[in-house]
Amino acid sequence: MQRFLNNPDDIVDETVAGFVRAHRDLVRLSPDNARVVVSQSAPQQGRVGIVTGGGSGHEPAFIGYTGRNLVDAVAVGELFSSPTAKSFHDAICAVDGGAGVAVLYGNYAGDNMNVKMARKMAKKDGIDVDTVVANDDVCSAPLAEREKRRGVAGEIFMWKIGGAKAASGASLPEVIGAAQKAIDNCRSIGVGLGPCTLPQVGHPNFEIEPGKMELGIGHHGEPGMRVEDLRTANEVADEMVKIVLDDHDLPDGTEVAVLVSGLGATPVNELYVLYDRIEQQIEARGLKVYRPFVGNYFTSLEMVGATLTVMALDDELKALLDHDAASPGLTT
Amino acid sequence: MTAITNKGSGPIIQEIAAVIVENKAYLSEIDGKIGDGDHGVNMAKGFGRASDRISAEDTLTDAMQTLSDVLMAEIGGSMGPLYGMMFSDMADHLEDTDQIDAAVFGAMLRAGLEGVQEIGSASVGDKTLLDTFVPALEAYDSALAGGADFAAALDAMKAAAATGRDSTIDMVAKIGRSARLGERSRGVLDAGATSCCMILTGFADGIKTRLT
Incomplete structure (x- = not known):
């Protein structure tokens, strides 16, 4: 396949640069980390922050779901490769409004390790972090071993529901509960x-x-x-x-x-x-x-x-799914 | 012929990095058979960048810390945190030790192995880098216990690392992306076990040429 490429090593940086330019009404680049995209509407004092992250090459995921009442910050990895623990940590710090941060991500070995390390770092900063790990991909493991399944496009629903719940002023455990229910469903x-x-x-x-x-x-x-x-x-x-x-x-x-x-x-x-x-x-x-x-x-x-x-869906998920949200990848 | 000095041994990490960079395409190729084919690219990027930031006078401690910092802050993936923790814990163990003899090196490797096991959740037999690392360190320790000198123990480690690497061919992956393939992951080398073998071999060769 023919491609639009400069130096292949620069492809992720150039993707992020172009994305932030194109969607500057909704997103900005973290001043501290060129691999962290932050919503223009984050952080908000007293509101739970929503963070995700993952490898590049899945656009509009993951960066495309940064926006209003959706994901507040995204840690950006190399193509198909987990972001660094540092980037997850910087994303958490960028959206902390004092009410804690929900990291909603997919079940991959690298993401699990990097989020685990970022969570440790955030704890030292006094930021309350909890996680939901998406595992919606049916064919990746039997139902009895659901914890081994990969996270795939169900993550978008998890972010939408978690973001809407956070926007309603819910606490960190309530946001985690809603996002967990979304991915479980x-x-x-x-x-x-x-x-x-x-x-x-x-x-x-x-x-x-x-x-x-x-x-x-x-x-x-x-x-x-x-x-x-x-x-x-x-x-x-x-x-x-x-x-x-x-x-x-x-x-x-x-x-x-x-x-x-x-x-x-x-x-x-x-x-x-x-x-x-x-x-x-x-x-x-x-x-x-x-x-x-x-x-x-x-x-x-x-x-x-x-x-x-x-x-x-149940009534709560329907309301959260329909709740006003705007991002480059999804607007409701 | 019993020890190397910590000071000036930083280039051992550059020599390891050169092997990783040289094998970038190979590591990606074997990773691509059951994973996503980025192992060589990310390893070469991390080790290559670290190599550029290491100087000939650096201690091994400093060089390993430099490599760890690059892997943890700039590479990510699963190899970033795994090798990042490994080199960081090995550097922490050495600290300002002046002479690295056989016992110090063995204890340093043990610290690195424990770092990998703390952050990851694999066991021996899961088709991961542990299948290289664990038997290699066992062989090293038992060679020393059997009266071998530093160089001979390093040779035992190298041989066991290669055998351990090759043992992953017949394994079914139990962790990481390839784990979801079950039986379909059998018959292929594990990329992490392969790069781990390159690292341990690099240590053995680098130390042997510097032994005084």
């Missing part, structure tokens, strides 16, 4: 049709044969759990819905939020092709789609493929 699956390439590495980090698809593919090109023949869009949508809902025992009539995201190189129109069938299948299983989101919300460089996330 999320199930996701990714389907990959083509790999991606880290520009510095220069070749695809795995292969998908023509005519095949990988079910359960990870957000960093982690190979899927099952390779099958590629079928029609409707059949793939059916399989995605089945895997996600079979993992989630939802009572008849449950209202759900649905997020279909492209992985980077899949044309947006194909996401709508999938969504048309996905909603029909979800409703055929007795559920009601309360609010859908379709687009490139959480990508993996130029991977070809899509993810489906379903979040079961």
Whole structure:
């Protein structure tokens, strides 16, 4: 694939620089750390700060969810690589308004370690930090070992709910509780049709044969759990819905939020092709789609493929999902 | 032939860094088979940057602290904190020790291993750098206990590190990104175990050429 590149080593810094320029109404760069993006509306005295972070290459995640009533600061890592403990710590400090900071991030070995270290550093500063670790990716481990599952696009719902709860003036335990409920209620699956390439590495980090698809593919090109023949869009949508809902025992009539995201190189129109069938299948299983989101919300460089996330809703989650928020990646 | 001086041994870290930088593509390639293919890139960036900030007169303590600072503050990922803690705890252990003999070096490695185990949550057999580090240190300690001199113990460590690295081929990953692949992670070297072998080998070679 041909790319718009200067020096590949500079790609993350240049991405952040361009992002902060383009969205200066909503975000700014931390004056202390060029790898921390902060909301223009943070910190707010007496309000719980919301921090996340992760590797680059998933834009608009993670930086794109920085904004009003959403994420307050994001620690930015190298492509597909966890941010440093220092960046997580600087992000925490940047949004501390005296009411504590909720770090809402995905379940990856590097992020777990770096957040753990950042939390220790913040404790020395007297900042109260608690965490929620997203683990919505159904195919990454059995349900009985949910704590081993990866965090994927369900993180967006976790941030939205946590950010809205913080905006309501809730305490740190209440914000953590709402964000935890959001991610507990999320199930996701990714389907990959083509790999991606880290520009510095220069070749695809795995292969998908023509005519095949990988079910359960990870957000960093982690190979899927099952390779099958590629079928029609409707059949793939059916399989995605089945895997996600079979993992989630939802009572008849449950209202759900649905997020279909492209992985980077899949044309947006194909996401709508999938969504048309996905909603029909979800409703055929007795559920009601309360609010859908379709687009490139959480990508993996130029991977070809899509993810489906379903979040079961109750009245609290519905209100928090609909609560006013503005960020480059999501506005409600 | 029993010790090296701490002062002036900082370049050992530069020699290790040169090996890591030289193997950037190789480490990324093996990482890409079951991980995301960034191990070599991030390791080369961290070790390379640290190398530029180390001077020939530096102590090994200072050089390891410099490397740790770069890994922790500028690299991230999972190798940033893991190797960052390892080199930081090894530097803390050495502090201003003047002569590094076989016992001091062994205790320094032990401190580094404990640092890795504190921040990570892996065990031997999980297909991680511990599968290189733990048997290498065991071999070193038992060589010394058996009466070997510093150089011979370093050779035992090198050999065990390579064997440990190669043992990860037949393992199923239990931690990190590759863990989600289960059986599909078998048959490939672990990138962390491989870079750990390069680091330990670099220490052994660097010390042996400086022994007085």
